[in-house]
Amino acid sequence: MTEVQSQLVDPRHFPCQTCGGDLRYNPTSSHLACVHCGETEALDLSGVKPVVEQDFNSALQKGVPAQDIEETQVTPCPNCGAQVEFDAFEKAKECAFCATPVVGASAPHRHIKPRGILPFALTEEEARKEMTQWLGGLWFAPNGLQKYARKGRKIRGIYLPYWTFDAQTKSQYHGQRGDDYFVNKTVMRDGKPTTVQERRTKWRHVSGRVARFFDDILVLASPSLPEKFTKDLAPWDLSEMEPYLPDYLAGFEAEAYSVELEDGYVIAAKHMERVILRDVKFDIGGDRQRVHDINTQISDVTFKHVLLPIWMAAYKYKGKSYRFVVNGRTGRVQGERPYSIWKIASATALALIVAGIAGYLYSQYSQ
Numbered sequence: 001m002t003e004v005q006s007q008l009v010d011p012r013h014f015p016c017q018t019c020g021g022d023l024r025y026n027p028t029s030s031h032l033a034c035v036h037c038g039e040t041e042a043l044d045l046s047g048v049k050p051v052v053e054q055d056f057n058s059a060l061q062k063g064v065p066a067q068d069i070e071e072t073q074v075t076p077c078p079n080c081g082a083q084v085e086f087d088a089f090e091k092a093k094e095c096a097f098c099a100t101p102v103v104g105a106s107a108p109h110r111h112i113k114p115r116g117i118l119p120f121a122l123t124e125e126e127a128r129k130e131m132t133q134w135l136g137g138l139w140f141a142p143n144g145l146q147k148y149a150r151k152g153r154k155i156r157g158i159y160l161p162y163w164t165f166d167a168q169t170k171s172q173y174h175g176q177r178g179d180d181y182f183v184n185k186t187v188m189r190d191g192k193p194t195t196v197q198e199r200r201t202k203w204r205h206v207s208g209r210v211a212r213f214f215d216d217i218l219v220l221a222s223p224s225l226p227e228k229f230t231k232d233l234a235p236w237d238l239s240e241m242e243p244y245l246p247d248y249l250a251g252f253e254a255e256a257y258s259v260e261l262e263d264g265y266v267i268a269a270k271h272m273e274r275v276i277l278r279d280v281k282f283d284i285g286g287d288r289q290r291v292h293d294i295n296t297q298i299s300d301v302t303f304k305h306v307l308l309p310i311w312m313a314a315y316k317y318k319g320k321s322y323r324f325v326v327n328g329r330t331g332r333v334q335g336e337r338p339y340s341i342w343k344i345a346s347a348t349a350l351a352l353i354v355a356g357i358a359g360y361l362y363s364q365y366s367q
């Protein structure tokens, strides 16, 4: 019985006190506003705790305390695998990432509650403007697509799931430092002995220590968007992170994470490894470096599950899918770069004509 009730109560729906319509989070006013009557309501920030880090090792060993777990209805998209969240009243919807219809909601998904959220700062209109500008800047994009995008195709506000990790690291290394020097050498050139300089490297063994504190390594906890999109959406103003409150999600969608905490840490650890290698090479100095081994002690690992906002448009145009993503905080745009063969061909032809004229003029002047 309680099972059924808990499914019908939807934390993402906030009815308007005046007319019962849906309230939505408004990025401009940071209030909830009713889509029907325009009534606004301030966010209830009482009882909100500051964003705190969670201990990674204890989460792995003992699990996360029950109050940090939430359950939502999730169905994976049959095309791209995105974990599409359904509210209690939805039966079917379009996958926001690839515009494929998804029929839900199947299994309840138990997961770690978000700790922090960067609320949307850009409204839908602002995001659309950024996207149109970006497309307009791609002179090689087909005119039809630019028009299609401008005509007010639906764009959707989605919160993407991320993990962030902090860690203290201390590394000990062994390696070699190479310092270059030059020697004079006599070689035969065109039958004559000639002196040339040859580069040599003097190697010596070195060892040392480096230490670094990693703050907020960001790991996307979803495979539904190609990394090239999401990586180029950075930087995110993580220092502006707000404590998680479901109110921010009103009127938006959220994707559930599908990269588990432990797997997220593996990605973060690889990032740390790369940065530490760079630190070690810098510490060795000289002209060249050889690194034999690095022994790193990682301690005080903490994590947070956070939600970051994007505006996203998935278009099908002339049988091809195009996706555009706008950072919901900064307006930075990324996407599939559509190009028109015709436009590129005519530009190439034009360039050849210009080069031809220039060549002609040059030959006239140089006579």
Ligand SMILES: [Zn+2]
Binding pocket: 016, 017, 018, 019, 020, 021, 034, 035, 036, 037, 038, 039
């Ligand atoms: Zn209302």
Ligand SMILES: [Zn+2]
Binding pocket: 077, 078, 079, 080, 081, 082, 095, 096, 097, 098, 099, 100
């Ligand atoms: Zn999909």
